[in-house]
Amino acid sequence: MKRIITLLAIAVLAITNAFAQQFVKIETAQGSCIVKLYDETPVHRDNFISLVKRHYFDATTFNRILKGFVIQGGDPDSLYDKGKKLNPEQKWIKPEFNTALYHKRGVLAMGRDNNAGKESFTTQIYFVDGKTWTDAQLDATEQKLNIRFTDAQRTTYKTIGGTPFLDQNYTVFGEIVKGIDWIDKVTAVKVNKDGNPDNEVWMKVRVLTPKEVKGELK
Known part of the structure; x- marks a missing residue:
């Protein structure tokens, strides 16, 4: 009987941990994607979730789109140039580098x-x-x-692609787990020589509930 109870407890814990993983949905006029946030980068994860719940990013755009490189959004570089006064949300946090987390295509x-x-x-x-x-x-x-790079990372960089020269220099804290073609749709928009879109690429970001995650990823 004790063993049965123990096994049930382990099963419940496993299910609870699975649902504890945080996911967000990012929507733009070009489509949407589901992003899993890494537990290995808790400070970056929690910072992002806090801002998402306050709809911070909903008031921003993807302002720099460079096909073959990155899709950058949120606050632009100009907000933290020298002499600029930052809002409480606009600050720096220490890096959370992890050799297992790398700049493969689709990471956040x-x-x-x-x-x-x-x-x-x-x-x-x-x-x-x-x-x-x-x-x-x-x-x-x-x-x-x-x-x-591990053998697995090399294989990914050679087949799926990414930006390996950014590894251990910028903190990776999530990855697209559904809707990777969203990247192709966004990088197809018309931009100027600096990567600024001709038409604003707005974003809507929200944290998914466990029930929504189950429905989205089925």
Whole structure:
């Protein structure tokens, strides 16, 4: 009997942990995607969730769209140029680098300025589009950044693509788990030479409930 109770407790705990994973839905005029937030980056995850629940990003846009590189949104760089006064939400948080989390296509990360501590700017995000890489290019990147890619990461960079030169320099805190074609739709919009869209690319972001997650990912 005790063993049955123990097994049931373990099963309940496993289900609870699965539902504890945080997911958000990001919608634009071009479509939508579902993003899983990493538990390995709790500060970035919680910062993002807090802002999403307050509808912070709903008042911003994806203002820099560079096909083959990134889709950047939230607050623009100009908000944290020297001499600018920041709002309470607009601050820096320490990086949460994890060698298991890398810049494959479809990941969500925080932007930053060129600060020595590589601290993230809390209200600026980007999704990776990237490109595919050869072994020789990955070897050169490893040497330049003094990092090492696992065999699985190399395979991903060579087949799916990404931006490996950003690894361990910017904090990755989530990834698209449904609707990866959203990237292709957004990067297809017309932009100027700086990547600024001709027409505003608005966003709506919300945290999904466990029931919604189950429905979205079935």
